[in-house]
Amino acid sequence: MSKEDKDNEMKTKDQEEADIHSFMRKAARIMVLLIIGIFASCYYIFVVELCIFTVQLLEAKVTFLVIFHMLFLLCVCCYLRTVMTPPAVPPAKFRLWESDIQLYQSDERPEVLQKILIHKAKDLTVYCTVNSQTSLRYCKTCKLLKPNRCYHCPVCNICILKLDHHCVFLNNCVGLSNYKFFLLFLLYAVLLCIFTSAVSLYCSILLWTHQLPNSQSKIPIIVLFILCTLFSIALFQLFRYHFNLAVRNISEREYHGDTEE
Numbered sequence: 001m002s003k004e005d006k007d008n009e010m011k012t013k014d015q016e017e018a019d020i021h022s023f024m025r026k027a028a029r030i031m032v033l034l035i036i037g038i039f040a041s042c043y044y045i046f047v048v049e050l051c052i053f054t055v056q057l058l059e060a061k062v063t064f065l066v067i068f069h070m071l072f073l074l075c076v077c078c079y080l081r082t083v084m085t086p087p088a089v090p091p092a093k094f095r096l097w098e099s100d101i102q103l104y105q106s107d108e109r110p111e112v113l114q115k116i117l118i119h120k121a122k123d124l125t126v127y128c129t130v131n132s133q134t135s136l137r138y139c140k141t142c143k144l145l146k147p148n149r150c151y152h153c154p155v156c157n158i159c160i161l162k163l164d165h166h167c168v169f170l171n172n173c174v175g176l177s178n179y180k181f182f183l184l185f186l187l188y189a190v191l192l193c194i195f196t197s198a199v200s201l202y203c204s205i206l207l208w209t210h211q212l213p214n215s216q217s218k219i220p221i222i223v224l225f226i227l228c229t230l231f232s233i234a235l236f237q238l239f240r241y242h243f244n245l246a247v248r249n250i251s252e253r254e255y256h257g258d259t260e261e
């Protein structure tokens, strides 16, 4: 195969990957809308159908509404902060000088490439490990020297500091800038789901045993109970997994040994 054919094949492959990632970004926007829709539906069923139409005791109504609103607001705030916080990218000083980029592109010998990167990293030793085992990493797309724990996200197409993973449910990367909000969102979401699930189960039992007047809210409350129970199980597993990683100070990428890109 000639060099030209190889270049063309590479270009087609890059184009296909770019199309897939562009589709993922569009699909993720729908995911975010879907999650906001689920939040809104659960809010309506709990506040209107359960607390206002079904629960009779004023003290119980107020207690349920206060606890629910506290957890709901914390959960929504952390979700929006995770979605809307832009990922942290390496500072401009990590970009290679134009002359070095040209030299890097013209020479394919690994030892020469490492020499260029080591020269650049001299002033950045706080951030970049240089030893016999670890070679310095360079991003050809962003044209910069990657600091430790910085990885290129193919969906966002930028290098991100302490990249954990790209999340389709958030349409954003989870990394240095928003990991705290992501973890807090999972925690509040688990607490909210457990609380909503417990209250809706309690009301379902009262409705079933005719201790509360039978109303049209019965079905939505049972649906709310099933939804929240399923979400609390799934979110608890996710929170436990990420909490363990956070305690050990490793990202999801590092946990899976995916530390090249």
Ligand SMILES: [Zn+2]
Pocket: 139, 140, 141, 142, 143, 151, 152, 153, 157, 158, 159
């Ligand atoms: Zn990059």
Ligand SMILES: [Zn+2]
Pocket: 153, 154, 155, 156, 157, 165, 166, 167, 172, 173
């Ligand atoms: Zn990303």
